[in-house]
Amino acid sequence: MNKNFLKVVFSELVRIGTAPLRVLPIKNNRILFTGLTGGKSYDYSCNPKYLYEYLRDNYPGRYEYVWAVKDKAQYSFLEEEGVKLIKHFTVSSFPMLLTSKIVVTNGSYAPWFPFRKKQYVINTWHGGGAYKKVENEAPGKDWATRKRAQFCADNIDLFLASCKVQEEQMIRTTYQYQGEVLRAGTPRNDGLLKGDAKAVAAKVRTYYNIPENGRIVMYAPTYRTPSAPVELDVDVLLDKLNLLGVETLKQLLEFSMDSDESTFHQPDENGIKWYFFNRYHRYQDDNMNVKVKGQAVIDVMDYPDMQELLCATDLLITDYSSCVWDYMLLQKPCFLYVPDKEEYIEQTGFYVGLDEWPFEQANTVDTLMECVENYDSEKAKIRIEEHLKRLGSYEQGECCGQIAKRIEQESEKMNE
Numbered sequence: 159m160n161k162n163f164l165k166v167v168f169s170e171l172v173r174i175g176t177a178p179l180r181v182l183p184i185k186n187n188r189i190l191f192t193g194l195t196g197g198k199s200y201d202y203s204c205n206p207k208y209l210y211e212y213l214r215d216n217y218p219g220r221y222e223y224v225w226a227v228k229d230k231a232q233y234s235f236l237e238e239e240g241v242k243l244i245k246h247f248t249v250s251s252f253p254m255l256l257t258s259k260i261v262v263t264n265g266s267y268a269p270w271f272p273f274r275k276k277q278y279v280i281n282t283w284h285g286g287g288a289y290k291k292v293e294n295e296a297p298g299k300d301w302a303t304r305k306r307a308q309f310c311a312d313n314i315d316l317f318l319a320s321c322k323v324q325e326e327q328m329i330r331t332t333y334q335y336q337g338e339v340l341r342a343g344t345p346r347n348d349g350l351l352k353g354d355a356k357a358v359a360a361k362v363r364t365y366y367n368i369p370e371n372g373r374i375v376m377y378a379p380t381y382r383t384p385s386a387p388v389e390l391d392v393d394v395l396l397d398k399l400n401l402l403g404v405e406t407l408k409q410l411l412e413f414s415m416d417s418d419e420s421t422f423h424q425p426d427e428n429g430i431k432w433y434f435f436n437r438y439h440r441y442q443d444d445n446m447n448v449k450v451k452g453q454a455v456i457d458v459m460d461y462p463d464m465q466e467l468l469c470a471t472d473l474l475i476t477d478y479s480s481c482v483w484d485y486m487l488l489q490k491p492c493f494l495y496v497p498d499k500e501e502y503i504e505q506t507g508f509y510v511g512l513d514e515w516p517f518e519q520a521n522t523v524d525t526l527m528e529c530v531e532n533y534d535s536e537k538a539k540i541r542i543e544e545h546l547k548r549l550g551s552y553e554q555g556e557c558c559g560q561i562a563k564r565i566e567q568e569s570e571k572m573n574e
Contacts (some may be wrong), residue, residue: 162302165270169309172252173272179256184276185222186569189213190258192226192246192266194284194440200462201227201246202236205264205282205318207463208345212558213565214239221569224254226267260565269310278315278568280561285480286320286344288509288549290380294332295507311335316564318557320344320483322550327509342560343553346465350487351555355469362470366456368433373411375399376435376458376471377450377495380479382506384447384498390475391523392434392452398527399432399473410473410491412535437467439479475526478502482515486542487553493529497521510549516541 191206202225213221223241227233230243237243244251261267261277264284273279294307311333319325319339329335349358368374377390402410407430435458436450461467465484468474474485474492485492494517496502503512512519516538520526546553 160300160302162300162306166302166305166309169270169272169306172270176252176256176272179252180274182253182257184257184259184274186259186571187220188222188224188254188258189260189262189565189569190224190226190254191262193264194266201225202233203462203464204284205345206262208348208465209262209282209558209561212345212348213562216562217566221565224258226251226255259569268313269306271313273313278565279313280316280318280565281314282318282345282561283320286324286347286483286553287480288321288323288327289480289482289515290478291507291509292328292332307333311337316340316561318342318344318561319552320347321546321552323510324549340557340560340564341552342557343551343555345558345561347484347487347553348555348558349465350469350484351553355488358466359470362461362466365461366433366435366458368470369431371429372431372433373472374433374435374470375473375475376437376467377475378437378464378479378481379439379442379448379477379495381439381441382448382478382498382502384501386498387447387449388477388495388497390450390495392436392450392455394452394523395526396432396434396452396454398523399530400430402430402531406531406533409533409535410530435467435471437461437464473530478506478508478512482517486516486546489539489542491530491533491535491538492517493526494519495521495526514545514548516545 191210193201193203193206210223214223224244225233225236225241226244226246228246230245233243242254244254255267255271256274259278261273261279262282263279264282268279268281294303314335314337317329317335317337317339319329319341320343325339325341329339349355363372375395379388434454434456436455437458442448458467464481468481468485468488471485472490474490475495476482476492477494477496482492494512494515496512496519499512499519499521518529520529
């Protein structure tokens with residue numbers, strides 16, 4: 159049976175089943191956070207995490223915080239901070255879900271959980287830019303898919319937009335959302351723009367024991383099920399990277415040449431060694447046709463924060479993932495490994511076509527290395543700046559502060 163139909167039915171059952179709870183008073187100072195709930199991922203992550211930490215640090219004692227998680231034992235550190243934990247999809251979680259004045263989600267719950275009209279639901283979303291189309295735009299979408307999209311739109315009070323094109327094409331068109339949009343970028347990218355990215359990078363390098371002369375290449379593919387295997391040979395790639403000449407390294411590593419930081423050194427003929435981080439999509443499983451092979455793979459799936467990994471990454475290889483939006487804010491070299499490009503376009507499609515992205519594309523390791531060897535940092539910066547301007551970027555590094563003010567206003571309103 160169609161899974162979206164089942165979700166629509168489940169949503170209606172939840173609405174009926176929680177009717178007695180809707181007489182409970184809403185607590186104006188209670189904020190509930192939830193991240194994405196599917197696959198291999200940390201609940202405490204992404205935009206909700208960064209917004210929570212901003213509120214925690216800047217409004218001490220002002221709010222009561224609740225986090226919805228899969229495994230409460232995994233987040234005992236939050237309980238030590240005074241956060242109440244509830245478990246996803248349990249009947250015992252419903253009272254908190256229905257009595258929190260503010261609900262912050264990056265996509266979960268909004269398409270199916272029937273929040274009350276007196277609550278204030280903020281959807282931060284979980285990807286920047288306007289790249290691969292979401293499920294509701296997929297070819298052959300059915301009644302149930304459209305129904306869920308409409309329910310989601312009606313269930314949200316404030317939707318965050320990272321750029322103008324995302325607002326117009328995804329938020330307004332795909333979701334048919336008619337409510338208020340906050341044009342302030344994304345909480346998780348505040349730190350990339352105005353935080354200490356190098357200190358964060360040093361933290362990651364220490365965690366994975368990367369030496370001072372080490373440089374990190376990370377592969378972060380998106381979720382998909384191509385008909386033919388998409389495979390990246392890590393050992394071959396690293397062999398080629400370790401043979402790069404000094405001038406190419408200077409182009410690639412220009413952003414990390416800072417004599418004031420002991421962990422970043424200008425490359426010389428013998429001083430650079432590359433390390434490979436692998437970060438599959440959270441829905442990735444062993445049966446999928448997207449994988450890496452080789453001995454020199456450092457699996458970073460268990461690392462809880464993608465933004466921190468991006469800060470530490472010196473060269474990103476991805477495909478159709480919206481992580482390119484976040485990464486380009488750091489102005490580091492990025493390349494697209496897309497052997498299944500035509501099939502992906504046909505099956506999923508884009509809001510902004512792949513050829514309009516400011517990154518070189520490759521379908522083999524050899525062509526990927528040709529792109530790396532020909533990388534020009536100045537031209538890359540210009541392409542990124544033009545791309546951000548074309549999409550109408552709203553990222554200014556001040557998103558958390560703007561949402562916090564809105565939360566303060568809403569929490570002070572009396573429930574009528």
